[in-house]
Amino acid sequence: xxxxxxxxxxxxxxxxxxxxxxxxxxxxxxxxxxxxxxxxxxxxxxxxxxxxxxxxxxxxxxxxxxxxxxxxxxxxxxxxxxxxxxxxxxxxxxxxxxxxxxxxxxxxxxxxxxxxxxxxxxxxxxxxxxxxxxxx
Amino acid sequence: xxxxxxxxxxxxxxxxxxxxxxxxxxxxxxxxxxxxxxxxxxxxxxxxxxxxxxxxxxxxxxxxxxxxxxxxxxxxxxxxxxxxxxxxxxxxxxxxxxxxxxxxxxxxxxxxxxxxxxxxxxxxxxxxxxxxxxx
Numbered sequence: 653x654x655x656x657x658x659x660x661x662x663x664x665x666x667x668x669x670x671x672x673x674x675x676x677x678x679x680x681x682x683x684x685x686x687x688x689x690x691x692x693x694x695x696x697x698x699x700x701x702x703x704x705x706x707x708x709x710x711x712x713x714x715x716x717x718x719x720x721x722x723x724x725x726x727x728x729x730x731x732x733x734x735x736x737x738x739x740x741x742x743x744x745x746x747x748x749x750x751x752x753x754x755x756x757x758x759x760x761x762x763x764x765x766x767x768x769x770x771x772x773x774x775x776x777x778x779x780x781x782x783x784x785x786x787x788x
Numbered sequence: 789x790x791x792x793x794x795x796x797x798x799x800x801x802x803x804x805x806x807x808x809x810x811x812x813x814x815x816x817x818x819x820x821x822x823x824x825x826x827x828x829x830x831x832x833x834x835x836x837x838x839x840x841x842x843x844x845x846x847x848x849x850x851x852x853x854x855x856x857x858x859x860x861x862x863x864x865x866x867x868x869x870x871x872x873x874x875x876x877x878x879x880x881x882x883x884x885x886x887x888x889x890x891x892x893x894x895x896x897x898x899x900x901x902x903x904x905x906x907x908x909x910x911x912x913x914x915x916x917x918x919x920x921x922x923x
Contacts, residue, residue, distance in 0.1 A: 757839075760819065760820055763822060778794070778795060781795070781797075781844065781846075783852070783853075784853045785828050785846070785851055785852065785853065786828055
């Protein structure tokens with residue numbers, strides 16, 4: 653367990669991650685906020701919180717992505733960018749690992765759970781089909 | 789540069805019956821099944837091993853793009869077998885053919901050697917024919 657002063661530093665590092673998870677973050681960036689070496693920050697963080705700084709970062713990003721996939725009409729690429737990833741492949745792989753399903757499938761499943769028959773936005777359907785069948 | 793095809797349309801006579809066919813007979817997964825404005829049902833399926841191409845099972849109905857006459861004509865053509873759903877690939881045509889026949893899928897041609905592989909030709913429960921090909 654971290655001592656009191658180390659815990660204060662760790663919290664600063666953790667808060668920094670929480671405040672900036674939507675931007676690219678390196679372990680060095682995080683550790684710098686805690687005035688610890690990257691290796692030491694990683695080891696104490698894991699020991700204290702039960703997850704590595706990177707696992708914490710991924711968890712925050714995936715949680716935010718899940719919210720955006722359900723409540724917003726952003727494309728998967730846009731969600732990927734909004735939560736701090738530059739590679740759609742990396743984002744999709746991490747999302748799959750965390751949730752057990754790809755972002756597109758997650759969105760579909762959640763939408764499909766709704767019992768309301770008319771609540772799905774036409775934008776969820778490719779425009780050519782929406783135009784063809786819905787006239788919009 | 790266009791890199792792939794995401795959706796292709798199969799006109800079906802009844803979406804519930806088509807879903808039963810593609811899901812329970814052919815073993816496809818359901819991609820989307822949701823109703824949107826105006827009661828339109830967005831229904832897609834795909835083979836279990838490949839979700840890259842989703843097949844849209846669409847009922848031709850009077851609407852923004854179809855007059856009643858046009859919708860009726862398309863339905864009539866579907867029934868007549870004027871449209872093809874496309875080519876479905878399999879690792880073993882004979883085995884898949886046998887399994888589908890056992891499930892009641894109708895075939896117009898059993899597995900036959902062709903220049904490009906072994907091909908059987910079946911028909912869905914709307915009247916759309918499809919090839920089943922082992923390359």
